[in-house]
Amino acid sequence: MATKHILIVPGDGIGQEVTAVGKKVLDKIAAKFGHTFTYDEALIGHVAIEATGNPLPDESLEKMRKSDAVLFGAVGHPKYDNDPSAKVRPEQGLLKMRKELGLYANLRPIKLFDELLGASSIKPEILKGADILFFRELTGDIYFGEKGRKNDGDTAYDIAEYSRYEVERIARKAFEAARTRRKKLCSVDKANVIETSRLWREVIQKIAPEYPDVEVEHQFVDATAMLLIKDPRRFDVVVTANLFGDILTDEASQIAGSMGMLASASVGDGTGVYEPIHGSAHDITGKGVANPLASILSAALLLDISFGMKAESEAVINAVDQVLKAGFRTRDIADQQTPADKILGTEAMGAEVMKHL
Ligand SMILES: NC(=O)c1ccc[n+]([C@@H]2O[C@H](COP(=O)([O-])OP(=O)(O)OC[C@H]3O[C@@H](n4cnc5c(N)ncnc54)[C@H](O)[C@@H]3O)[C@@H](O)[C@H]2O)c1
Ligand SMILES: CC(C)[C@H](C(=O)O)[C@@H](O)C(=O)O
Ligand SMILES: [Mg+2]
Incomplete structure (x- = not known):
């Protein structure tokens, strides 16, 4: 009570x-x-x-x-x-x-109720059993960096910024959650291009040994966008930055x-x-x-x-x-x-x- x-x-x-x-x-x-x-x-x-x-x-x-x-x-x-x-x-x-x-x-839990298998535009045999938990970082990234206009308003910029601390605290939450589920963590970034993503990957790699029971996979966000639809069951816990998480979870809503x-x-x-x-x-x-x-x-x-x-x-x-x-x-x-x-x-x-x- x-x-x-x-x-x-x-x-x-x-x-x-x-x-x-x-x-x-x-x-x-x-x-x-x-x-x-x-x-x-x-x-x-x-x-x-x-x-x-x-x-x-x-x-x-x-x-x-x-x-x-x-x-x-x-x-x-x-x-x-x-x-x-x-x-x-x-x-x-x-x-x-x-x-x-x-x-x-x-x-953002992507939970598919079995009764809704037919409601998705994805084939039921691809979907059945899909169960993903997204950890979207929510107070950093391009959302909160400096933004503005220059050259008389003809050029615009938004700065994406992450500190080691910001990445580590969301990553630890995701690792802990993975431990209580199927023990798989997929970290999504764009480390082949973006510096904040390289820091992101570096931090995940550094703390991963503290969670030896969790299998870690790194993916580039463009591939994740494709794999979510191709094979949603491959994902357990996904951790990603603010903007990627916003976009990927709207996409993932179609799984549910x-x-x-x-x-x-x-x-x-x-x-x-x-x-x-x-x-x-x-x-x-x-x-x-x-x-x-x-x-x-x-x-x-x-x-x-x-x-x-x-x-x-x-x-x-x-x-x-x-x-x-x-x-x-x-x-x-x-x-x-x-x-x-x-x-x-x-x-x-x-x-x-x-x-x-
Ligand atoms: N967390 C938030 O407050 C939040 C999230 C997303 C968008 N927005 C804002 O909402 C406004 C509309 O944005 P949008 O159209 O891109 O996204 P939206 O999520 O509002 O709608 C997208 C589509 O999904 C449908 N939809 C959404 N929720 C539904 C529900 N509960 N039941 C049935 N259908 C549903 C809508 O009818 C629409 O066709 C914008 O001003 C945007 O900034 C706010
Ligand atoms: C409305 C917008 C600022 C918000 C976001 O991008 O975080 C929304 O899309 C969400 O997913 O909650
Ligand atoms: Mg959104």
Whole structure:
């Protein structure tokens, strides 16, 4: 029986819709297992800019620091996507949150529910049994280096930077995780070209002997992009830099069937933030069709990682599994065989999951 304070940060677009469902699941878990979860909400992204002019107001950051965990939705708005000159942008709020909270490790499990074998565009016989855990470094790289324009704005630059320390701390987390799984670690870089990648590889090679039980493989990111689709089962734990991890995990979402299935945990020095890997998806915002399972599975990660509530977390994953077994789908994971009455909207899918909790 525990008392925990959870901050709900829905952000923009479908972030609002899916996070509402994630929160309901947390509520149900608290009731079922006799915990007391208290909640507050905070602004981030476009909604925060509209309300305060700031994509991450100090008040939001303060609330995050004081919470036991954060359930986050997404940020982003087409207004900024199509205006490269906008100086204040929703994504700045997300990056600031990650930096300020020291969330250097982003865990992105690529878990394929067997029932969704047919939802992917990859052949079932290639996919069956795929189970990958990505460790994406989250507070360094080209995202956070100096950037700007020169030559009267005609030339732009973004500097990618990594310190030995930054590489080592994410690498150690990945090695430790590999030890609890199939003991394979694939480190992804572009060391044939990029200096930060050469440092990355050097650090992994240096600490690898401390984990003799873990088999280490180094891959170039272009090859990884290909191998993920060709033979996803060859991967166990993957560790990579911020930008490569962002791109490879969107690609890997197709192994799980949809962006709407992929949850993540951003952890590091302080409060953990749990978030779907998808964005604000304005193409479907307000239509009530967004898949809430990524948010629900993010809530499961929150229970497990921040609260150490293994049984509670498994109850959520099991409920999702049951709902998929019963044949229910949101539009993004439905296929030609899915009967129309099994295709549910965001809230109805959440309600089905709740029935199994
Ligand atoms: N973590 C974040 O907050 C985050 C992540 C990615 C993109 N973004 C932002 O989101 C905005 C839109 O970006 P984008 O279109 O490239 O990426 P996106 O992830 O929002 O959408 C990509 C595609 O996947 C679909 N999709 C995503 N989540 C879904 C769900 N839960 N259910 C069903 N379908 C889903 C969308 O409809 C869209 O077709 C941009 O402003 C971008 O900066 C934010
Ligand atoms: C919105 C953007 C800044 C973000 C990123 O690139 O990290 C997103 O794509 C993600 O994967 O969380
Ligand atoms: Mg991304």
